[in-house]
Amino acid sequence: MEHFVVSARKYRPQNFEDVIGQKSITNTLENAIKNNHLAQALLFTGPRGVGKTSCARILAKKINQQDVELAGDEDFAFNIFELDAASNNSVDDIRSLTDQVRIPPQTGKYKVYIIDEVHMLSQAAFNAFLKTLEEPPAHAIFILATTEKHKIIPTILSRCQIFDFKRIGVLDAKNYLKTICEKENITAEDDALHIIAQKADGAMRDALSIFDRVVSFSGSNLTREAVTENLNVLDYETYFSMTDLLLENKIPDVLLAFNTVLAKGFEGHHFINGLASHFRDLLVAKDKATLELLEVGDNAKKKYLTQATKASIPFLMQAINKANDCDLNYRASKNQRLLVELTIMQIASITFDGEKKKPANYIIPATFFQALSPAVKEIAKPIQKKAIVAQPQKVEEPKPKFKTPVLKSAEKRTSSLSLKSIHQKKELKKAVVEENFDHHPKDIFTEKQLQDLWKEYVAILQAKGERSMASIVGTDAPKLLEKFLVSFTLPNKLMQDQFLKGRTPITKFLREKLNNYGLSIETKVNETIEKKFAYTPQEKFNKMKELNPLLEKLHRIFDLDL
Known part of the structure; x- marks a missing residue:
């Protein structure tokens, strides 16, 4: 058996020309x-x-x-x-x-x-x-x-x-390893050598030691997969796929991907640091002037350039700040996994366009990811698409299935941009509901079908970020009366006024889904429900006084403030 000489000794420089970096x-x-x-x-x-x-x-x-x-x-x-x-x-x-x-x-x-x-x-x-x-x-x-x-x-x-003496650059170390591969008749992928050079952290002797170890593991053919498996490092493909999920606001998939990383034995601290470095590299790839700072292989550089076009600079800056905050708080955290999960959920919510004014640590509501019907998914598609693209694009409103010639001609007359035309367009929207649909379908439907579609519309409002309207619509279940009249009860006059402002799109949605254009919605206020709502301290005190009259005596004796 021939005596093996490690590469660090075998290829030790013998003259100044052989010294790297x-x-x-x-x-x-x-x-x-x-x-x-x-x-x-x-x-x-x-x-x-x-x-x-x-x-x-x-x-x-x-x-x-x-x-x-x-x-x-x-x-x-x-x-x-x-x-x-x-x-x-x-x-x-x-x-x-x-x-x-x-x-x-x-x-x-x-x-x-x-x-x-x-x-x-x-x-x-x-x-x-x-x-x-x-x-x-x-x-x-x-x-x-x-x-x-x-x-x-x-x-x-x-x-x-x-x-x-300075640390040896990643590219210098990679090129020297490539020279050794040629001398040793070893086939190596460019990305595999680049990972070894990165792992060495500027030390050529460490790079040669890692090189010997990987060659012993995979033989004369070094692949990126073999190197990452042997060195137990997170491949850049992990960060590319994770960033795609973050840009698409897919929080459940992001959490599952992070769980896979933990299952491989990596710490959350190591993952979040690598993710921050990945965001930094994407930021570097945004500008040709800083592209030379990207110390990666040719194949990886192409992927960075492609993904950099998807990620906007504001997203990358916010994501780096959140990852950096997680890094600073990681050691002091009692639940380190939860800290990382909250961070990546916040990063995944940066480009979500459902909320107009989002707080600093906003996370997309869990209801958005519940099992939705095909109609809700159709509504949610433009929101997700708008979140992915750096420059927001205009999403066209779905056109009604039925439109009379009178309504079409009226829209042509109100196409000019003026205060009068804007007012006329508002009147036309009302006309869509109030228009005579005698010649349109009026299929029979049940109250159960009506209530199911009502819940579906609440989910649509939540997906759009219209939480106030969603809470109003979800206060009660509608009742089906005769001649396709739908009755909806609200607890107070204020909520009734708010509902009436958004009644038109609800009516349109139900008509199209039930294929019944004779459907209409009436509202009423239930006074008994209204009394249950206490808003001011005086109203709350009056309600408590009804339950216990002695509170009035207590209030009078001690001269208490409400």
């Missing part, structure tokens, strides 16, 4: 060697896995490469001495090092000392190293490497030339 630093070091302008103490600092130790070794070899003519590639052949400060952090270790520094090299011009993880040195060891670092022998060069520069004492920092 640190072009400015490698150019500076090469020019310093070429111009003989190299400092005797250098500090390489930055995140893990970005090439600090590799650059230190390459630099150390290049310093003596011109003066040493040896075929070997061992460190000692180039007078390189590497010290791990994590395990050699005492004063005695530093004293032993300073004793060795005094001895000049037998071959070559310089002795190079690489001290890795230098921040692990003790305070006493730092102090013992100060004098040597400030005035080193002419033949000694120190290269210090650390991931935590803030732990190094300022007196050491002031004696070093500092090079800050």
Whole structure:
């Protein structure tokens, strides 16, 4: 069995051209060697896995490469001495090092000392190293490497030339992984490599370790599905489908999709953070000037551009704010799942156009998603469609099935835009109900059919967001009298006046559904019901006094206010 060498060691850079994502630093070091302008103490600092130790070794070899003519590639052949400060952090270790520094090299011009993880040195060891670092022998060069520069004492920092290594970009890491795939004869999807590069979080060594792990899982063919399954990351397809549901105001489907995410073992915090990042990427994809900030593969970029056309900027801004608030409150929440569910329900309600004036945390009523009849779904379609499109479109009113020639000609005469024509059009709407329908159908129907359609119309009003009218219509069930006369009882005169204003569309709806154009609605007020309603404090007190007369005596003795 052949010995396996991990990719992080196998493809470790051997010269400055192989170092990924640190072009400015490698150019500076090469020019310093070429111009003989190299400092005797250098500090390489930055995140893990970005090439600090590799650059230190390459630099150390290049310093003596011109003066040493040896075929070997061992460190000692180039007078390189590497010290791990994590395990050699005492004063005695530093004293032993300073004793060795005094001895000049037998071959070559310089002795190079690489001290890795230098921040692990003790305070006493730092102090013992100060004098040597400030005035080193002419033949000694120190290269210090650390991931935590803030732990190094300022007196050491002031004696070093500092090079800050940056995180490796996602695209740079992906391109390097693609090069390795070509060398290893591995077929990999562009999106699969992009997910690995994102998961590495700017560390090339981590990217290569993840790459080895995924190759062991799926063999020589890396697919996006295999990578997401092995790394247990939320695929961007999850966020694309979730955003589509949010834009379409489908709250039940959104909650089911979130439950699927939780069933896969992901935390709600991880999901809401990813959703916020997805909204940010959609916002970036809105403008060509910011499109380069979108660090995704070519296939994913096309999907972002497509979905960005569906989502309006106000929606994305509100959605990002709500997701950010959820992120801030997640740790302190007692019921974290409920917090995320409320957030995504609020996001799904942003583009809902049923309510004219919505509160900040508005959620679409549950009644909107109840099992509706085909007629209600037809009414709800324009509302949902209007919510999806960024620029609202005009929804045409359904035309009545029957219209007499007299009514048509009257509409032509009132087509001009004026106060008089507006008044005439209002009169024409009344004429639709009051018109003589002697020649139109008058099918027989039952009171049960009437009441079912009455409830259906209440649901339609709720779907449109007309809650006030829906509550008035739903106060009582209508009664069927003779000659297709419908009687509807209301508790007070105010509600009767409001109902009469909206009686025309109700009558039209019932006539069309029952196919009976002789149907009419009359209203009446039930005084006994009206007395049950108490509005002012005095009326409430009077009602309570009827039940208990002693309240009047109590009110008089203590001189109480109502």
